Every structure is written in structure tokens, then in C-alpha cells.
Amino acid sequence: MTTTIVLQQAINGIVLGSLYVLVALGLTLIYGVLVQINFAHADFVTLGAFAAYFFMHLVGANYLLAIGVAFAVGAALGWLINASVFMPLRRKGNELLPLIATIGVSVMMQNLMLAWFGPIPYAFETQYSNDVIRFAGIFVTWQNVIIIAVSGITIALLYAFMKFTFLGKALRAVSQDRETAGLMGINPNQLIMLTFVIASALAGMAGAMLAPVLVLTPFAGTSVIVKAFAIVIIGGFGNVEGTILAGLIVGLIESYTTQYLDPGLIDIVVFGLLLVMLAIKPTGLISERREENV
Amino acid sequence: MSDAALRPNAAAGRSSALPRRIGLLLAVIAITALPLIFNDTYWRTNLTICAINVLLALGLDFILGYAGQLNLGHSAFYGLGAYVSTLLIVKLGVPFWAAFAAGVAFSGFAGMFLSLFAVRLRGHYLAIASLGFAVIVHQILLNWIGLTQGPLGIYGIAPPPAIAIPGLPVIDFHNLMAFFYLVSGFTLLVYVLLDQLVRSPIGETLTAIREDEISAASLGINGAAWKVFAFGVGAAVGGAAGCFYASFVGTLVPDAFFVTEAFNILAMVIVGGMGTLIGPVFGAILLTLLPEVLRGIGDLRLVVYGAALTFVVLFMPGGLAQAARVVREKIGLGRRS
Numbered sequence: 001m002t003t004t005i006v007l008q009q010a011i012n013g014i015v016l017g018s019l020y021v022l023v024a025l026g027l028t029l030i031y032g033v034l035v036q037i038n039f040a041h042a043d044f045v046t047l048g049a050f051a052a053y054f055f056m057h058l059v060g061a062n063y064l065l066a067i068g069v070a071f072a073v074g075a076a077l078g079w080l081i082n083a084s085v086f087m088p089l090r091r092k093g094n095e096l097l098p099l100i101a102t103i104g105v106s107v108m109m110q111n112l113m114l115a116w117f118g119p120i121p122y123a124f125e126t127q128y129s130n131d132v133i134r135f136a137g138i139f140v141t142w143q144n145v146i147i148i149a150v151s152g153i154t155i156a157l158l159y160a161f162m163k164f165t166f167l168g169k170a171l172r173a174v175s176q177d178r179e180t181a182g183l184m185g186i187n188p189n190q191l192i193m194l195t196f197v198i199a200s201a202l203a204g205m206a207g208a209m210l211a212p213v214l215v216l217t218p219f220a221g222t223s224v225i226v227k228a229f230a231i232v233i234i235g236g237f238g239n240v241e242g243t244i245l246a247g248l249i250v251g252l253i254e255s256y257t258t259q260y261l262d263p264g265l266i267d268i269v270v271f272g273l274l275l276v277m278l279a280i281k282p283t284g285l286i287s288e289r290r291e292e293n294v
Numbered sequence: 295m296s297d298a299a300l301r302p303n304a305a306a307g308r309s310s311a312l313p314r315r316i317g318l319l320l321a322v323i324a325i326t327a328l329p330l331i332f333n334d335t336y337w338r339t340n341l342t343i344c345a346i347n348v349l350l351a352l353g354l355d356f357i358l359g360y361a362g363q364l365n366l367g368h369s370a371f372y373g374l375g376a377y378v379s380t381l382l383i384v385k386l387g388v389p390f391w392a393a394f395a396a397g398v399a400f401s402g403f404a405g406m407f408l409s410l411f412a413v414r415l416r417g418h419y420l421a422i423a424s425l426g427f428a429v430i431v432h433q434i435l436l437n438w439i440g441l442t443q444g445p446l447g448i449y450g451i452a453p454p455p456a457i458a459i460p461g462l463p464v465i466d467f468h469n470l471m472a473f474f475y476l477v478s479g480f481t482l483l484v485y486v487l488l489d490q491l492v493r494s495p496i497g498e499t500l501t502a503i504r505e506d507e508i509s510a511a512s513l514g515i516n517g518a519a520w521k522v523f524a525f526g527v528g529a530a531v532g533g534a535a536g537c538f539y540a541s542f543v544g545t546l547v548p549d550a551f552f553v554t555e556a557f558n559i560l561a562m563v564i565v566g567g568m569g570t571l572i573g574p575v576f577g578a579i580l581l582t583l584l585p586e587v588l589r590g591i592g593d594l595r596l597v598v599y600g601a602a603l604t605f606v607v608l609f610m611p612g613g614l615a616q617a618a619r620v621v622r623e624k625i626g627l628g629r630r631s
Contacts, residue, residue: 037418039557088608096364099421100564101607103557108600115593226429226553233422264437271426271433278415278423 004137009255015144016213017251018151022206023224024231024243025158026199032175032238033188033195034090039102040081041228042221043109044074044200048207049216050117053124063126067150067208074204075197081105082196087189113218124211147209154202155244162240171195175238227267230274236283317572318486325478329471338470342542344582345477346535351562351574352484353531357405358560359568360492361524362504364421367408367428368532368559371401373435373551375533376540377442380451390454390541397537398530405529409522428553435548447547451540467541477538484531489571491527500524565606567615576614 023045030038048070055061055069085105089098128142162168173181174191182188207221214220231250235242250270257266329338354368379397382388388396412423435442442448453467454476467473491497502510503517511517540546558581566577584602588595610617 031418035418037421085604085608096564097607097611100560101604103561104600104603104605104607106600107557107603108597111593111596111600115597222554226425229422230426233419237418262437264433267429267433268437271430274426275411275423275430278419278426279411 005259007136008138009259010252011138011140011144013252013255014248015147015251016254017248018148018155019206019210019213020224020228020231020251021155021244021247022151022202022209024228024235024247025155025240026202027225027228028232028235028238028240028243029171029195029199031232033171033178033192034086034098036086036098037102037229038199039099039225040105040109041102041199041203042225043106043113044077044203044221045207045210045224046113046216046218046221047077047109048074048204049124049211049214049220050113050122050207051204052208052211053122053216056126063128064146064150067205070208071201071205074207075201077204078196078198078200079193081200082193086196087193090192110218110222117218119217122211122216124214124216126212129212143212150209151206154205158198158202159240167191167194227270230270233274234277314489318482321482321485325475325482329474335470338474340583340586342470342474342477344579345474345481346539346542347559347562347578347582348575349477349481349484349535349538350532350559351566351578352481352488352571353528353535354559355528355563355566355568355571355574356488356492356531357524357528358563359570359574360497360504361500361521361528363409363521363525364417365424365525365528366421366560367424367426367431367553367556368528369551369553369556370408370424370428370431371405371529371532372536372539372555372559373431373548374404375401375536376546376551377435377536378533379537380448380540380546381441384448384451390452394454394534394537398533401533401536402526402530405532406522406526408529409525413518413521425553425556428551428556432548432552435551442546442548445548447545449545451544451546453541453544473542477542480534480538484534485571485575488527488531492571496520496523561603565603565613567613570615573613573615580614 023041026044027038027041030036030041051073052063052066052070055066056063061069085101086098089101126143128146131142133140133142133145160168162172170181170186171191171194173184173186174188178188206224210224211220214224227250231246232243234250235244235246250273253269253273254266257263257269261269328341332338332341350368350372353371354365357363357365357368375397378400379390379393382393382396383390408424408427412420415423436444438444439446453473456467457465459465465472467476492500499510499515499520502513502515503520507517536551539550562578562581563574564577565581566575567573581599585595585599588598591598606613612619
């Protein structure tokens with residue numbers, strides 16, 4: 001009996017955790033190449049969720065297709081915001097100003113969505129939400145199977161891209177040393193744009209899959225992003241493996257806190273862990289050389 | 295990456311004593327005149343909220359602009375001041391001003407605690423640590439229902455007790471004008487004290503740490519201790535704003551101190567121009583009144599607010615303080631540096 005509960009919550013935790021990983025990977029990739037925190041990332045998640053919702057309800061399309069649309073919308077928006085705001089700011093070489101700009105962009109996007117979609121939460125149901133598979137006393141919805149499969153494949157592809165392709169290697173080179181990478185004939189601006197587009201696409205896609213779990217309002221992304229920041233730090237800023245590990249851990253913490261303590265305590269436990277991490281090992285679970293800030 | 299890029303207003307010179315006295319006089323006149331000009335409830339309420347926000351912006355500017363500490367959790371100190379003072383009054387019947395002092399002290403100590411805790415962190419790490427601190431404080435306020443009544447909130451908080459000076463009419467803080475004078479008078483006092491502080495050797499020490507901590511350490515400056523001091527002062531000022539907010543609005547709900555409030559305060563400091571004291575004053579006033587002035591365009595007003603914030607950062611990174619300096623130099627009034 002108790003083992004089934006533990007297993008059941010493990011599955012719920014992994015489902016949630018893999019979505020957090022998708023959101024947090026975007027943040028960590030952007031931090032890697034830009035050394036910049038992006039608060040507007042939250043709104044890429046929300047907008048992805050709305051894009052999927054409207055695509056499904058207006059066109060009557062399949063959920064899997066809607067996830068693809070959310071991916072594309074996230075990518076397009078990432079390109080737009082980077083070209084119009086972050087690219088010009090990067091030339092000013094200040095660490096605080098782009099952060100404030102991301103807050104400004106975020107306020108703008110949230111309220112545009114508020115004006116269009118209104119404050120009343122949307123009920124996001126997919127055709128897979130109520131399709132249950134049972135084995136050994138554990139329930140898994142097809143929705144959760146899709147989430148684990150899609151995010152697992154995406155994370156694996158991204159990992160392979162970073163490790164084995166030329167572009168991925170160039171990206172890592174830029175995040176290690178932008179100037180030297182530039183001397184090797186890599187154009188940092190193009191790579192930064194690529195990173196931004198990938199990161200935003202991942203966020204949009206995560207939004208489409210998070211929407212059934214979230215209360216879907218224009219401000220839905222904020223609660224996710226705050227947790228994603230905790231994950232990025234716990235995993236080590238700019239560290240892909242650490243982020244994946246930390247995201248899954250946070251997902252599991254969330255499901256077990258809900259089961260054994262109180263859902264209201266989730267953020268306290270997660271951020272308590274964050275502060276303990278910062279006190280003991282500020283470089284994250286898997287540390288790299290990036291130590292100037294600690 | 296260092297904090298050295300945190301100072302678009304580093305060139306802001308010190309003004310001499312005379313213009314400062316004139317400025318102080320103008321401030322007193324403005325504070326006296328404003329509630330007489332805007333004499334309806336709506337505008338007097340806005341004016342008081344402005345004064346509270348100016349206090350918040352000053353506290354954060356001291357931490358951010360002078361000590362160079364990237365604090366994204368100022369809403370925590372604001373909320374702690376509000377809740378500690380209110381709970382002391384409501385639950386224990388502590389007199390208002392004693393509870394006020396306790397709220398300010400508690401926030402100050404919370405700031406020092408966070409700074410001590412985060413003493414090894416800098417830049418973005420400190421930013422996320424302070425953000426995490428603000429999330430935890432908000433969640434505690436929300437979930438410790440036995441103490442704070444959680445999302446239901448605390449209602450019917452009384453304003454400060456009336457002051458009766460013999461020979462004068464009783465000053466009753468149910469009166470909006472009296473409350474405005476109280477908060478803005480306190481804010482002006484804080485401004486003058488901070489102004490003295492940043493121009494004293496202590497201010498120079500903080501600037502030295504902000505600019506280059508290692509060089510400062512080589513001169514025997516204990517950077518960690520001064521950062522704790524700066525965090526304590528700024529957080530205590532934020533706590534004072536919280537105490538005033540609770541007794542002014544009369545209602546406390548945890549969501550008033552969500553992390554987005556910290557972003558709003560940060561925006562006031564940036565738009566005004568951090569690293570100056572006068573900049574954030576006008577930044578706070580502008581960003582408090584802008585959404586009110588734009589109320590006519592409904593839902594889009596906060597879109598304009600967000601756009602304004604982005605454009606300031608893109609085109610005027612030193613904020614209003616920088617804009618004023620540029621204008622002064624253009625018309626030949628300012629001393630050239």
C-alpha cells in the first residue's frame with residue numbers, strides 16, 4: 001500500500017520534474033552564453049500554454065500538434081524579444097540593466113495577455129487527460145506518458161546537440177569564453193540568438209504540457225519560473241547535467257511534500273533547499289569552473 | 295563578471311551645501327502644499343502611497359546603488375515590517391510606536407541575517423538568493439494561518455493614535471492629510487539621514503567596496519561587515535514603509551508582498567537612477583502615479599508601464615537622474631565633470 005503511494009508520487013514527481021527541466025534548461029542555456037537572468041522566460045511558458053489552448057479549441061487539432069505549435073510560438077517570440085531588447089542592451093555591457101529590461105518585458109507581456117485573454121482561469125483538458133493506464137495499483141494517464149516521452153526525447157536531443165554537433169560545441173565554447181570563441185571564427189551574436197530561440201521554444205513547449213496542471217491565467221508562468229530559478233541555482237548556473245538532476249529532484253520534492261506534508265509548504269521546502277545549497281555548495285550539485293560570482 | 299557595471303550614475307557629483315538646503319526647503323514646501331492642491335480622497339490616498347513607495351525605493355537604493363548588492367527580495371522586508379508591527383498591535387496590544395520600532399528592527403535584523411547568510415554570494419547568485427528569501431517569507435505569511443490568518447488577511451488595522459499637543463488641534467490620523475504629513479515627514483527625515491550617511495566616510499567606504507572589493511580589503515576595509523550594515527539599514531527602512539502601509543490601508547494580505555512587489559520597487563530605483571538618492575524619489579513618484587494617470591486606458595495601462603520600464607533601460611540607463619544631468623549640462627547650468 002505505502003509502496004504504491006511512494007511509486008505513484010514518484011511518477012507524478014518525474015512528470016512535473018521533467019517539465020521543470022524543460023523550463024530551467026532554457027534559463028541555464030541563456031545564462032551560459034549571456035551570463036544573464038531572463039525573467040520574461042515565465043511569459044514564454046504562459047504564452048506557449050495559451051497558444052496550445054487556442055490552437056486546440058479553434059482548429060480542433062490534436063494535442064501533440066498543439067505542443068508543436070507552442071514550440072514554434074515560443075521560438076518566434078524568443079527571436080523577437082532577443083532582437084528588439086536584449087541584443088541592443090548587450091552592447092552596453094551592464095549586468096543589471098538587461099535584468100530590469102526582462103522584468104519590463106515580462107510586465108508588458110503579462111498585461112497584454114491579460115487584456116486579450118482576461119483574468120478568468122482557462123480549463124485546459126486534453127483528449128488524453130482521462131485515459132488511464134493501470135498496473136500494480138498505480139495510475140498513469142496517457143497525458144503523463146506523453147509528457148514524459150516528449151520531454152525525455154527533447155532533453156535527449158538537446159543534450160546530443162550540445163555534445164556532438166558543431167553548433168552545440170560552438171555554443172559551449174561561447175559560454176566558456178566568448179572572446180576566444182570569437183577569435184576562432186564563431187559569431188557570438190548568432191549563437192546567442194540561437195540559444196534564445198531554443199530556450200524560448202522549450203519554454204513554450206513546456207507551457208503547453210504544464211497547462212493542464214497549472215491554473216491557466218496570464219500570470220501562470222510566474223510560479224513556474226520562480227521554481228525554475230531555484231532549479232538552475234541548485235543545479236549550478238549554466239550546467240546542463242546539474243539542471244536536469246535538480247529539476248527532477250524538485251519535481252519529486254513537490255510530489256512528496258504534497259503527499260506527506262502540505263501543498264502549501266512546497267515553495268518553502270524548495271527554496272529552503274536552495275538557500276542551504278547556496279550556503280554549503282554555491283556552485284551547484286555538479287560544479288564547474290564558474291566561480292567568479294560566489 | 296563583477297558588480298563594477300552597476301553604476302551608470304557614478305559620475306553624479308556631490309552638490310554643495312547651499313543647493314541642498316534649497317532642495318530641502320523646496321521639499322518641505324512641496325510636501326506641505328501637495329495635499330492642499332489635491333484635496334480629494336483619491337489623490338490624497340495616492341500621495342500617501344507615493345510617500346510609502348519613496349521610502350521603499352530609498353531603502354533599496356541604499357543596498358543596491360550604494361553598497362552594490364543585487365537585492366531582488368525587498369518585498370520581504372516590506373512585508374515583515376508590516377506583519378510584525380500589525381501582529382504586535384492586534385495580538386498583543388502593543389502601542390503603535392513601540393510596534394513600529396519593533397517592525398523596523400525586525401526587518402533590519404532580517405536584512406542583516408540575509409546578508410550574513412549570503413556573504414559569499416555576489417551578482418546573480420545574491421539576486422536569486424534574495425529572491426528565494428522573499429518567496430519563503432511570502433509563503434510563510436500565506437501558510438502560517440494560525441498567526442497571519444493566511445490569504446484571508448487581517449482587517450480593521452487602526453491608524454496610529456492621535457497626537458494631542460496642548461494649545462493645538464488634535465492630530466488625528468484618520469484624517470488622510472495628517473497621515474500624508476506623517477509618512478512624508480518621516481520619509482524626508484530618512485532621506486536627510488541617508489544623505490548624511492552616504493556623504494560621510496561610511497558612504498565612501500561602501501562606494502569603495504562596491505567599486506572594487508579586493509582593493510578595499512587591501513586597505514583594511516571589512517567588506518562583509520559593511521555589506522551586512524548596508525543590508526540592515528536598507529531593510530529597516532523597508533520595514534518602516536511596511537508599518538506605515540499596514541496602518542494606512544488597514545488591511546494586510548500576503549499577496550501585497552509577493553516577489554513582483556520587489557520588482558516594482560526595483561523598477562522605481564532604476565527608472566529614477568540608482569546610486570543617487572534624489573533619483574529613486576522621483577522614480578517612485580512617477581511609477582506610482584503613472585498607472586493611476588493611465589487608468590483611462592484600462593487593461594493596457596500596465597502594458598504601457600512595462601514598455602516604459604523597458605524603454606528607460608534601453609535608452610536612458612541612468613534613469614531620471616541621468617536625464618536631469620544631461621538637460622542641466624545642455625542648458626549650461628551644471629558643473630561639467
